[in-house]
Amino acid sequence: MKYPSFDKASDYQEIEFMKIGVIGTGHIGKTLVQRLSAAGHEVKVANSRGPDSIGADVLAFGGRAVLSAEALVDVDVVILSIPLNRIPEIASLTAGVPPEAVIVDTSNYYPVRDGSIGAIDAGQVESLWVTEQLGRPVVKAWNAIGSDSFAKKGKPAGSPGRIAIPVAADREADRKVGMALVEDTGFDGFDAGPLAQSWRQQPGAPSYCTDLTREEMPAALAAAEKARLPKRRDLSFAAVMERIEGVASNPDAEYLVRLNRTLFM
Template sequence: MKIGVIGTGAIGGTIAKKMAVAGHEVKVYNAEGPDSLKKRAQELGVSPSVIDEIVNDVDVVILSIPTKAISDLPKDLFADVSENVILVDTSNYYPFRDGEIEELKNGKVESVWVAETLGRPVIKAFNNLLAHSLEFGGKPEGTEGRIAMAVSGDDDKAKKIIANLINDAGFDIVDAGSLSESWRHQPGTPAYCTELNAAELKQAFNDGIKEKAPGLRDAAITKLMRYTSQPSHEEILELNRSLFPKNPKGF
């Protein structure tokens, strides 16, 4: 499968590398300039591209940039792109980083806003795991205790294709429903960055409360900012789980 990845940070870069290792043809773009992009692409074992070409001759485009950068993409980026090309949104909205986006502040589901901003349907995936989990937590299909990843969207065929990519990355897949239901794996929900297996993730979808999620998201950030040094993966994971005392992991 041919995949274009926009963004080569901790999430986008890891996705690109895992997809290449799985045998997919991957090209990447970031906004850091051609020299930096070329070096990053070499590190990941993929090909560098430019913004005008990253969406051409591909089956899937994975957007892995901060929410605030979505609206900065070229307005006509997808104008001539076939509707058969699947667009995946991995972003998570954090006001301290992305600024106040009024519609999201007022409760609009994040990926619904992304789809409306781009004028293009999206599949929400690769957003509910920590970067460390994504890079090191993958296991072969059928392995006991395999971590599960959420996927949401309105196109069942597209979700199945992305589910196969998630499996290639080393994770089980749990369908959270339509794009409007993707709030169930946004920041501030029990499904977000708590490393659950498939059965636990399904339960977490049911336990999430949309109205409480923004406050819990911000509470997690406040706690993280109190650390005087970079917290470990285990500390971040425990912090996220502690927001939900009755979550499937029992924290």
């Protein structure tokens, strides 16, 4: 698969692979490194604990463990797979990334984990808050799929029942890159429009971690009710925390999908 990129004149050119820097090796970040490396991309990965803490399984398909600053040097795409409350901490790193590079944010806001963020609590769209912290446009992707589904349910393009992942961005070229990379991780990239509408893929929405197909996604995005998201988000979070209490893992895919479909749809 080929992807759009920019030359110095801001014209498109086609490239066969992308240079990608991933920050974060949690449940989603780990799978991103594995899948994108296996797809033939040049992937560097970093976390807050240093390269030696990144396991061989994360790097099994060709990813390279580096320091955080190095992960963002000479890349076409940066993927931030860290808790939302840590986004401001890395703004100094992303400030050095060229403006034509694409920055993808996979985070979600959970007040119990992240602490209260007044602007989001007052209704600001999570992705727009992230753009303010970084001072540049972002793509919202891979936030609306559970980590177990992401690790286990990828399928080749065209497979029946392939799960779709919504991708939102203000710059069309960025959105296309995000969708293409989602495809390379084994899921259908679904065009979810601009960031102002990305609340439709936030926690509590019908599209969030409910494992829908491309055909089911439009109705789910349209059915989202912004005012109801926080209460539904917090109910789901509390149920998940009770289930995994004392267990060092995220909930299995089938439980999370059943729970979220019950609460969100």
